[in-house]
Amino acid sequence: MAQVAAAAIEPVVLPPPTRHRALRRFLRHRLAVFGLVTIVLLVLLSAFGPYLVPYDQLFIDIRNRFAPPFVSAHIFGTDPLGRDHAARLFNAGRISLTVGFLAMMISIVIGTVVGAVAGFYGRWVGAVLMRIVDAILCFPSVFLLLALAAFIKPNVLTITLIIAATSWMEVARVVQNQIRSLRERDFTVAAEMIGASDTAIIFRELLPNVIGPIVVAATLTVARAILMESYISFLGYGIQPPMASWGNMLNNAQQYLTSAPWLAIFPGVMITLAVASFNFVGDGLRDALDDRLDAQ
Amino acid sequence: MGRYLLGRLGQNLVLLWLVSMIGFGVLYLAPGGPLSQFALVPGMSQEDIARIAAQMGLDRPLPVQYWEWFTRLLTGDWGRSYRDSQPVLHVIGSHLWATLELMIAAILIAVLLGGWIGVMGAIRRYSFFDYLATIGAMVALSIPTFWFGLVTIYIFSVKLGWLPPGNRYTVGDGSFWNYLHHLIAPALVLALVEVAIWSRYMRAAMLDVINQDFVRTARAKGLPERQILFRHALRNALIPMITLAGLQMPTLLGGALVTETVFTWPGMGRLFLDSLGYRDYPVVMGILMFTAVMVLLGNLLADLLCAVADPRIRLD
Secondary structure, eight states: OHHHHHHHHHHHHSOOOOHHHHHHHHHHHHHHHHHHHHHHHHHHHHHHHHHHSSSOTTOOOGGGTTOOTTTSSOTTOBOTTOOBHHHHHHHHHHHHHHHHHHHHHHHHHHHHHHHHHHHHSOHHHHHHHHHHHHHHHHSOHHHHHHHHHTTSOOSHHHHHHHHHHTTHHHHHHHHHHHHHHHHTSHHHHHHHHHTOOHHHIIIIIIGGGGHHHHHHHHHHHHHHHHHHHHHHHHTTSSSOTTSOOHHHHTTTTGGGTTTOTHHHHHHHHHHHHHHHHHHHHHHHHHHHHOGGGGGO | OHHHHHHHHHHHHHHHHHHHHHHHHHHHHSTTGGGHHHHTSTTOOHHHHHHHHHHTTTTSOHHHHHHHHHHHHHTTOOOBOTTTOOBHHHHHHHHHHHHHHHHHHHHHHIIIIIHHHHHHHHHTTTSHHHHHHHHHHHHHHHSOHHHHHHHHIIIIIIISOOSOSSOSSBTTBOOHHHHHHHHHHHHHHHHHHHHHHHHHHHHHHHHHHHTSHHHHHHHHTTOOHHHIIIIIIHHHHHHHHHHHHHHTHHHHHHHHHHHHHHTTOOSHHHHHHHHHHHTOHHHHHHHHHHHHHHHHHHHHHHHHHHHHHOTTOOOO
16 A cells, blocks of 8 residues: 555656656657567568569579679679578578567566466575576576587577577566565465465466566567577577578678678678667666656 | 675585586587597497497496586596597686686776766766767667677778787787787677676666765765765765676676687687587586686675675675
C-alpha cells in the first residue's frame, strides 16, 4: 500500500519538466522508434529483398568479378566470384536475423526456467544453480563459443544452439532476482495458503510480474546473438559458405580491403544497424517499463 | 578483513572448481575426445587407438580422469601441446604479454577518455554533449569489434598510411617507438567498447555522488566548483569504477581475441584460434581455464581494492 501511495504522490512533488527533460524523453523515444522502424525494414528487406534482385546469390559470374557498387545492375557490386553482393546481403540477413531471433527464444526459455526455479526454491537449489551461472560467466563468451563451435558440425541450427547456450545466464540472473523479491510478497504467500501448486504459483502469479524485464532482456539478447553470430562466422567457425551470413561475408573481406572496400563496408553496416536497433529498442523499453524513471 | 578475504577466496575456489568441471565437460564433448587427432593419422588401427587410450589413461572411469586432470591443473601441470609438445602453461606464457599489453593500453584509453566523457556528461547533464555521448556509446556497443578494426585499417593504413595494418613490431626494428606505433590502432579498436561502457558508468557514478550531502556541504562552504567536482565528487565516484574494472575482464579478453585476429597480433586470442585450427585440445582447454581464472582474479582484486579505497566498506 505504502508503495502505491508514494508512486501516486511523487509526480506532484517533482518540479515541472524542463525543456531539456522533454527533449530527452522525445529523443529516447525517437531512438527506440528509429530502432523499431529499422528492424522492420531489415526484416522486410531480408524476406523480400532476394526476390527484388535480378541475380541469384550463388550465381557465379567470373567475368563480372569485383564490380564496384552503384554503377551497374549490381547495385552493391559483386564479390571475388562475381556473385551479386546485394543478393548475398539480403540472403545473409535472413540467416543472421533467424539465428538472432531463434537464439533469443531458446535462451529466454532456458534463462527464465533456471532463474524462476533458482529464485523460487531459494536456499540450496537456488544457490547451486546461480553458482553454475556464475561459473559459466567466468568464461569469456567468445572463447567459450569458439571452443563449442569447434566440436560441432556448423549449420544454422547448431550455431543457434551454441549461441543460446552461452546467452541465457544474464536472463537467469534477472529473473532470479525478480522472483526472489516477489516470492516474499503477500500475493505469493496468499496463493501458497490457498494451496496452489509450485508450478501454478511460478507461472500464474510470479512470472506475469516479470514479463517486463524479460522482454527487455529478450530484445538485448537478440542484439547480442546477432553480434555473436557475426563474430564466430567472421572467424570461420560459424555459418559456412556458400551460405551467406553478415559475419562470414566479412570473413575474407580483409584481403580485398585495398581493392574492393565495399565488400567489407556493406555487411558491417548491416550488422551495426541491426544490433544498434535492437539495443535502442531494448533501452527504450527499459525506460518505458521503469516506473522509477519519473522520480528522477 | 582477514575473515572476509578467506570467505571470498573460498567462494572463488568453489567457482574455480565448477569452472574446471565445465571445462572438462567441454573437452569431453569433443567427438572422440582428446583421441580424435590420432584417429586422423594414416594406418592407425583400432588396436593402436586403444593402446594410446590406455597409455593416456583415457580408458578409466570419467570421475577418475577428471580428478587426475584437476589435481594436475592445480600443481601447474596443464599438459602438453599436441602441436609441439611444449608445456601448455609455457605456450600460454609466451603469448600472454602481447595480450596484456593490448588490454592495459585499452583500459588506459577507456579510463581516460571514457572517464572524461562520463564526467562531462554528468556535469552537463542533458546537454547536447550528453545526448551525443549517450547515443555514441550505444552505437559503439553495437559495432562488431572486428569490423571496426577493418574500418580502422582501411582509413589509417590503406588510405592515410599513418599506422601499420598489423603485427606487434617491424622485424629488425625493436625500438620502443616502433612497438608503440604498432600498438595504437589495435588498442583503439579494443578500447572502443570499453570507452562506451566506461563513459556510461562514470556518468552514473558521478551523478550519484553529485547529489550527496557532502557535495552540498562543500558548495555551502563556498568552495570553487572545480574543486568540488574534481577533489570531492570525482574521487568518490571513482570507487565504484574499480569494481567495474574487475568486471571488464571477459569483455576485454573476448575483444582481444577478435582484435588480435584482425591485426595479426601474436597474443593469446590468436593462439586460441590457431590451436582450434590444429585441434590442439590441451592448449584450447588451457586457455579456456586460464581466461576463467583471470576473470575470477579480476573480480577478487577489484573487491579488495575497492575496500582499501573506501573506508566505508567494512569487509566482514
